Amino acid sequence: MRCFVLVLLVAVAALTAHTLVNAARWLRRPAAGPVEVTEPVAVLLPLRDEATRVAPCLRALLAQRGVPDLRIVVLDDGSADGTADVVRAVAGDDPRLTLLTGAALPPGWLGKPHACWQLATRTDPAPAVLAFVDADVVLTPYAVAAAVTELRAAGATLLSAYPRIVVRTAADRLVQPLLQWLWLTFLPLRAMERSSRPSLAAAGGQFLVVDRAGYLRAGGHAAVADKVLEDIELAREVKRSGGRIALADGSRLAACRMYETWPQLRDGYTKSLWASFGHPAAATLVVALLLLLFTAPPLIALGALAAGTPAVAGLAALAWLLGVAGRVVSARATGGRAWPDALAHPVSVGFLGWLTLRSYHLRKRRRLSWRGRPVS
Structure with a gap:
């Protein structure tokens, strides 16, 4: 048992070291201060039944600075709760904002890819x-300009800028921070950016900036029409x-x-986790390893104490x-709550x-x- 626990300890230590390297050396951090871009930018906002929470997002978009040629295009995707009325009330007569009505969902398409493709x-x-941008995202005044600047500085076609995840409930605090922790711990960021392998890709659709020509060359959201994780598949x-x-x-x-x-x-997680792992056998293996490395150690420590083997308990506790x-490093690197x-x-x-x-x-x-539509 002692050798087994020692192997667990070494594996967790290596993963935590990788988290630290990613966070301290390879993670891009766009400047939040005043910055300006000269090229035309369109912010695209797909909406479906978002009347109760879209207003802060819209106000933040209308308050964007540093993009003189900015347009905001909103698509109401069959909302039944008065979402379009909220958009009109917030936007007023601002000429930068255009409100579109979404077309019926064609066979073979999921809702969000279809909405995004129409917008594009x-x-x-x-x-x-x-x-x-998603409706639950609130941008700071120079967010769009900063993200576009980082996109160009990286020489990238697509930049995924993960927002700070706002947590308020116990469930939020247990589950939501795992998003950033997983990719900081298991994804080699520098290799991902340099590699041409499609399997080595990650993205978050909450705030996604793309070069339009490169987006169309990749097929845009039409190429991922039936994908639940359309953001990762687009990448x-x-x-x-x-x-x-x-x-x-x-x-x-x-913030989101x-x-x-x-x-x-x-x-929300249930609808998409199966798509994250793919085949059930792969999911079983990955989840088993995660549980073994990060859930089993405190249980082993308690069991070892009860069995009178303090050395094993100490290794497991470590x-x-x-x-x-690793979780603390991830939280501090991405604006999350650590303790x-x-x-x-x-x-x-x-x-x-x-x-x-x-x-x-x-x-x-x-x-x-999801949102009244089947997703698989």
Whole structure:
């Protein structure tokens, strides 16, 4: 048992070291201060039943600075809650904002890719850069200009600037920080940017900036029409077409409260986790490893204490603390809350395992849906 726990300890230590290297050396951090771009930019905002939370997002978009040639294009994708009326009330007669009505969803398309594709192809005149923003994202005044500047500085076709995730409930604090922790811990950022391999790609659709010509060359959202994780799949298509992608910490540029309630959070992750892992066997292996490395150590420590083997208990406790350290590094690097949330990291990973199991279970029974539409 001691050798087994020592192997766990070494593995967790290596992963935490990788998190630290990514966060301290390779993670891009666009400047939040005054910056200006001269090329035309269109901010694209797809909406479906967002009447209760779109107003802060819209006000932040209308307050953008540093982009003299800025257009904001909003698409109401079949909302039934008066979303379009809220958009009109907030925008008033601002000539920079255009409100479109979404077309019916064609066969073979999921809702968000279809909405994004309409926005990208119905924006006239054509801008040089497209910035996709979700309704739950609130940007700082120079966010769009800063993201476009970083896109050009990176020489990339697509830049994903991850917002600061706003957490308020216990469920938020357990689950939401895993987003940043997972890619900082397991994704080699510099290799991802340099490699042309589509499998080595990551992106978050909350705040995504793309060169329009490169976006169209990759096929745009039409190339990922039926993908639940359309953001990651779009990044892969960009690589397949010869483009480059880049990730950035956008916590100084944007904030995002992804889900308001526990059922929304649970169902939001459930709809997409199966697509993250692919084949159930791959999901089983990955989740088992995560549980072994990050959930088992405190349990082993307690069991070893009860069995009278303090040396084993100490090694297991150290493995737990190293996992906690990785979570702290991730939180501090991306504007998240580190303490005391990181201490519950083993519980967080356990929740991730349960949500993954639920995702595959509901998909098998064809019961996955989002915003009133099936997603698988």
